[in-house]
Amino acid sequence: MAKPVARRKPNPAEEARIEEIFSRFQAQEDHPRTELDYDSPYTLVVAVALSAQATDVSVNKATARLFEVADTPQKMLALGEEGLKPFISSIGLFNTKARNVIALSRILVEQYGGEVPLEREKLQALPGVGRKTASVVLNELDVEPAIAVDTHVFRVSHRLGLAFGKTPEQVEGELMAVVPQPYLTRAHHWLILHGRYTCVARRPKCEECVVADLCPSRHLFVRTG
Numbered sequence: 001m002a003k004p005v006a007r008r009k010p011n012p013a014e015e016a017r018i019e020e021i022f023s024r025f026q027a028q029e030d031h032p033r034t035e036l037d038y039d040s041p042y043t044l045v046v047a048v049a050l051s052a053q054a055t056d057v058s059v060n061k062a063t064a065r066l067f068e069v070a071d072t073p074q075k076m077l078a079l080g081e082e083g084l085k086p087f088i089s090s091i092g093l094f095n096t097k098a099r100n101v102i103a104l105s106r107i108l109v110e111q112y113g114g115e116v117p118l119e120r121e122k123l124q125a126l127p128g129v130g131r132k133t134a135s136v137v138l139n140e141l142d143v144e145p146a147i148a149v150d151t152h153v154f155r156v157s158h159r160l161g162l163a164f165g166k167t168p169e170q171v172e173g174e175l176m177a178v179v180p181q182p183y184l185t186r187a188h189h190w191l192i193l194h195g196r197y198t199c200v201a202r203r204p205k206c207e208e209c210v211v212a213d214l215c216p217s218r219h220l221f222v223r224t225g
Contacts, residue, residue, distance in 0.1 A: 010178060017214055021160060022183040024210045025190040032189035034140050037063060041116040041141060042108070043071055046101055048136045049128045054091045062088045073105035073114050100128025118143045132168070136188070145184035147175045152195025153188065159199060159217040 010018065035056040038044035043063070051059045066087040070076040076084065081102045088094045104126040108114055117123060118141065123134040135146035147153065149168035153175075157163040163174035179187045198205050206212045206222050 018162065018178055019180050021162075021211045021214050022180060022187065022190065024214075025194070026183065026186070028210055029190070029193070032186055032193060034136065034189065036060065037067075039067070040071065041118065041137070042073060042114075043067055044137055044140060045104070045116055045123075045126070045129065045133070046076075048133045049100060049104070050088060050091055050097055052097075052128075052133070053093060058091055062091055073108040076101060076105040077109060097128065103127035104129065120144065135172075139185060139188050142185065145176075147172055147179070147184075147188045147191075149175070150192065151201075153191045155201060156191045156195040156199045159204070159215060160211065161216045 034044075034048075036044070036047040036051060037060045038047050046066075047059055047063055050062065066084070070079045070084070081098050084098045084101060085094060088097060091097065107126060108116060112122075116137075118138065120134050120138060123129055123137060124131060129137075132148040132150065135148035138144040139146040139148070149157075149172045154168060154171055157171050157175060162178060163171040165171040165174055175187065175191075176184070183190075194209075198209050204221050206215075206218055209215065209218075212218050212222075
């Protein structure tokens with residue numbers, strides 16, 4: 001993993017600004033959760049693994065049918081790779097994802113009695129489950145504060161001046177260092193939702209943004225005069 005970018009400790013004014021950003025996110029939505037549908041650690045792992053390079057909406061449409069017939073690793077193995085593919089064929093990279101879901105299901109059955117190990121190293125060792133997926137799962141289940149850096153988190157972190165790293169790993173390290181402790185378990189979701197619905201890539205909705213006055217990038221997008 002790339003090393004986090006070295007960053008000096010924020011000065012008191014910057015600490016206050018960051019604190020205010022997350023305080024406003026909390027006031028807007030106190031306990032945000034993933035928009036992926038799941039009802040167990042296993043279905044969460046599968047849903048997050050399927051969501052790579054796909055939208056949560058498309059994954060939810062697929063898993064609504066899939067989880068009716070295969071919501072445990074044992075049932076998924078019974079379905080098999082070829083049986084799984086029709087359920088997820090609308091999702092990008094479905095062939096690879098089907099192979100990974102079956103492989104991780106087999107490991108869960110053979111090594112963990114069908115249960116998902118909620119430890120980072122064991123999770124990341126599962127086929128198709130990298131650091132980002134493990135972070136989402138551990139954070140969502142309140143096991144470990146973690147910030148999974150996807151394109152939304154990466155973009156919002158830079159625009160808000162929370163992180164300046166050039167890679168997701170560097171940005172993750174910076175965010176873990178500057179986000180106030182009381183907000184760490186929810187920061188991941190706040191940043192994703194903010195990037196998905198407000199601080200969008202092409203034309204951020206600064207006029208609707210609850211932290212616009214705290215954003216050092218606002219001048220790039222707001223027309224004056």
